[in-house]
Structures are given as C-alpha cells and as structure tokens.
Amino acid sequence: MIRPTNAELAILGVLWQRGPSTVRDVHDxxxxxxxxxxxxxxxxxxxxxxxxxxxxxxxxxARTNVYAAAVSEATTRxxxxxxxxxxxxxxxxxxxxxxxxxxxxxxxxxLEQIRRLLDERKGDSR
Amino acid sequence: MIRPTNAELAILGVLWQRGPSTVRDVHDxxxxxxxxxxxxxxxxxxxxxxxxxxxxxxxxxARTNVYAAAVSEATTRxxxxxxxxxxxxxxxxxxxxxxxxxxxxxxxxxLEQIRRLLDERKGDSR
DNA sequence: TGACAAGTACGAAAGCCTTCGTATTTTGGC
DNA sequence: GCCAAAATACGAAGGCTTTCGTACTTGTCA
Numbered sequence: 001m002i003r004p005t006n007a008e009l010a011i012l013g014v015l016w017q018r019g020p021s022t023v024r025d026v027h028d029x030x031x032x033x034x035x036x037x038x039x040x041x042x043x044x045x046x047x048x049x050x051x052x053x054x055x056x057x058x059x060x061x062a063r064t065n066v067y068a069a070a071v072s073e074a075t076t077r078x079x080x081x082x083x084x085x086x087x088x089x090x091x092x093x094x095x096x097x098x099x100x101x102x103x104x105x106x107x108x109x110x111l112e113q114i115r116r117l118l119d120e121r122k123g124d125s126r
Numbered sequence: 127m128i129r130p131t132n133a134e135l136a137i138l139g140v141l142w143q144r145g146p147s148t149v150r151d152v153h154d155x156x157x158x159x160x161x162x163x164x165x166x167x168x169x170x171x172x173x174x175x176x177x178x179x180x181x182x183x184x185x186x187x188a189r190t191n192v193y194a195a196a197v198s199e200a201t202t203r204x205x206x207x208x209x210x211x212x213x214x215x216x217x218x219x220x221x222x223x224x225x226x227x228x229x230x231x232x233x234x235x236x237l238e239q240i241r242r243l244l245d246e247r248k249g250d251s252r
Numbered sequence: 253t254g255a256c257a258a259g260t261a262c263g264a265a266a267g268c269c270t271t272c273g274t275a276t277t278t279t280g281g282c
Numbered sequence: 283g284c285c286a287a288a289a290t291a292c293g294a295a296g297g298c299t300t301t302c303g304t305a306c307t308t309g310t311c312a
Contacts, residue, residue, distance in 0.1 A: 078229050080214050093230035103204050104219035
C-alpha cells in the first residue's frame with residue numbers, strides 16, 4: 001500500500017518535480033518553498049525511512065547519495081484518493097467526485113475540460 | 127479545522143447514520159459492521175476525546191450519555207477533500223477531480239449525473 | 253437498603269510520525 | 283598524509299492516535 005505521510009509527500013513532491021536529488025537538493029527546495037524550514041538531518045532521516053518503505057530508491061554509488069521517487073505521482077494520488085473514498089465516502093468514488101465538483105472553484109474552461117473527459121469515457125465503464 | 131482521524135471517522139459515520147446515540151449504540155453498530163470489534167471503553171474514550179475536540183456533542187442529562195455529531199458529513203468531507211487537495215494535488219481541485227474521474231468506475235448513469243451537475247454550474251464560477 | 257449491572261473517568265501503554273542532536277565516516281585539497 | 287567540511291548513521295524525544303484495564307459512580311430491584 002502506498003500511502004505516504006505528510007512529510008513524505010512533501011519530499012516526494014520535490015523528487016517528482018526535480019527528478020533524482022541529493023538530501024541537500026531536497027532540503028534546499030523545501031526551504032525555498034516553505035515558511036519555516038526543517039533541519040537537514042530531518043530530511044536525511046525521512047529519506048532513509050522512505051527507502052525502507054520503498055517510497056524512494058537510493059543510488060549510493062557516489063559518496064553523496066542520490067534519491068529518486070520509487071512511486072509515481074499519479075499512482076500515489078490514486079492510492080490516496082481511494083483511501084479517502086474508503087474512509088470518508090463510504091467507498092463511493094462517485095460521491096467523492098460530486099462533492100469535489102460542487103465545492104471546487106472551476107473556471108468555465110476547466111468545466112469544459114471535465115466535460116471532455118466525460119465525453120471520452122462515454123459508455124465506457126472502465 | 128475539522129479533520130477527524132480514522133477511528134473518529136468511523137464513529138462519526140455511525141452518528142451520521144443513526145443520529146444521536148449512546149456509547150453502547152455506537153459500539154454495537156461498529157461491531158456489526160466490522161470484521162473485528164474494538165472494546166467498549168475504547169469507544170467511550172474516543173467519544174470523550176471527540177467531545178473535547180468539538181467533533182461531537184454530549185447530552186449528559188440522562189445517566190447514560192447521548193452523543194451526537196457536531197459536524198456534518200458534507201462539511202467533514204469537504205474539509206478532508208480540501209486537505210488532500212493541498213497535500214497531494216498541489217492545491218488544484220481540478221487535478222483531483224480529473225484524477226478521480228479517470229480512475230473511478232462509473233456507470234453511464236453516474237456519468238450522466240456528473241454531467242447534470244456540470245450543466246447546473248455552467249458559466250458559474252462559484 | 254444493599255448488591256449487582258451498567259455506565260463513566262482516567263491513566264497508561266504501544267505504535268507511528270516528525271524532529272533533531274550527536275557520533276561516525278569519507279574525501280578533497282594543502 | 284592530515285584536517286576540515288560535508289555526508290551518513292543512529293538514537294531518542296515529543297506528540298498524536300488507538301487501545302484497553304481498572305477504579306469509581308449510579309441506579310435498579312429483590
């Protein structure tokens with residue numbers, strides 16, 4: 001099961017965006033993006049834990065290790081979404097979609113984008 | 127911020143479905159619905175904690191207290207959803223909706239339901 | 253009225269997440 | 283070859299969630 005915690009998601013976010021990165025890369029990226037930064041060794045520790053959990057892969061050939069996401073963004077999002085569906089929407093994806101749609105701020109262009117996706121899926125029960 | 131934990135959500139689920147309930151009611155309902163049950167005092171403790179957090183309201187007039195959800199299902203779902211949007215979808219509700227739509231198993235009738243909702247919101251940027 | 257059943261209160265333990273400090277290792281340059 | 287700088291390893295603390303045992307309270311009814 002792929003269900004990264006909050007801090008793990010933040011790190012994965014960096015890896016998805018930057019590609020394979022060192023601890024320092026991740027640390028710097030997060031410091032740039034956040035109000036208050038977290039210690040260098042915190043990032044290191046998290047990456048070690050994430051390596052154990054197989055959320056990232058570590059390339060230790062060089063002295064300075066390079067970490068890469070081992071799970072894709074899309075897959076992770078899918079898992080988190082399905083987890084939420086189970087926990088809070090009685091297992092109904094439809095309920096989640098409807099709720100999301102009705103409380104989201106969408107521009108006409110975005111609504112159109114959704115409509116196109118619906119069209120593609122017309123009559124397809126995948 | 128309304129962000130019930132897992133166990134809390136399970137209890138809220140019972141309260142939303144049954145209405146105001148005693149500890150025993152909740153305990154029985156969960157035992158019926160679950161593979162393996164949790165102790166009576168666990169439910170009691172959780173309800174006490176949830177009372178502190180203002181997730182439920184306690185009516186202590188009778189000897190046997192009656193608990194009622196203090197947050198609505200829709201509101202809770204909205205909060206959880208927006209939390210997930212922030213944590214995993216870069217703040218984009220649209221991304222979440224698209225992801226949910228593309229990985230959900232929807233029947234044509236359900237797709238139609240979504241389409242109707244879209245029609246209602248046409249040109250409305252709420 | 254007194255004992256028992258049912259309810260409530262509360263402390264504590266186990267497990268996870270996040271954080272960091274400290275110790276150890278490595279390496280590049282002088 | 284040696285040292286300082288940078289990196290890694292590791293333990294541990296604090297906080298939160300979930301669980302439960304035990305102690306205390308209260309009402310009922312024989």
